[in-house]
Amino acid sequence: MCIEALTAEIELWKKKLDRLTKEREMLRYKKQAPRLDVKQKLDAIFRTVKDVAKWILGEFLYHLFKLKNKDGTKFHHLSTHTTMVSQFLQGQTT
DSSP states (O other): OHHHHHHHHHHHHHHHHHHHHHHHHHHHHHHHHOOOHHHHHHHHHHIIIISSSOOHHHHHHHHHHHOBOTTTBOOOOOHHHHHHHHHHTTTTOO
C-alpha cells in the first residue's frame, strides 16, 4: 500500500473511533441516575439518621459537633468528618 492509501485508512479509523467515543459518552450519560432534589436529599439523610444510626436529629447533631467523650478525653473523628465540619463552620461550600 502506498502512503496516501494508509493515510486515508487512518483517517477513516479516526472517524469511526470518534463516532464510537461519542456513542459511549451518550450511553454513559443515559445510565446515570437522575439527580435528587433538595427535599429528596434531606429525606435520605434524615431516614439514614433514623433508620441506620437509630438516632433522633438532636443525637446526630450532638455527635457531629462533639469534641470530647463523656470522660473528658478527646473524641477522635475520621478525617473526612473533621474536614466537612471544619469547612461548614468556616462557611466554605466545597
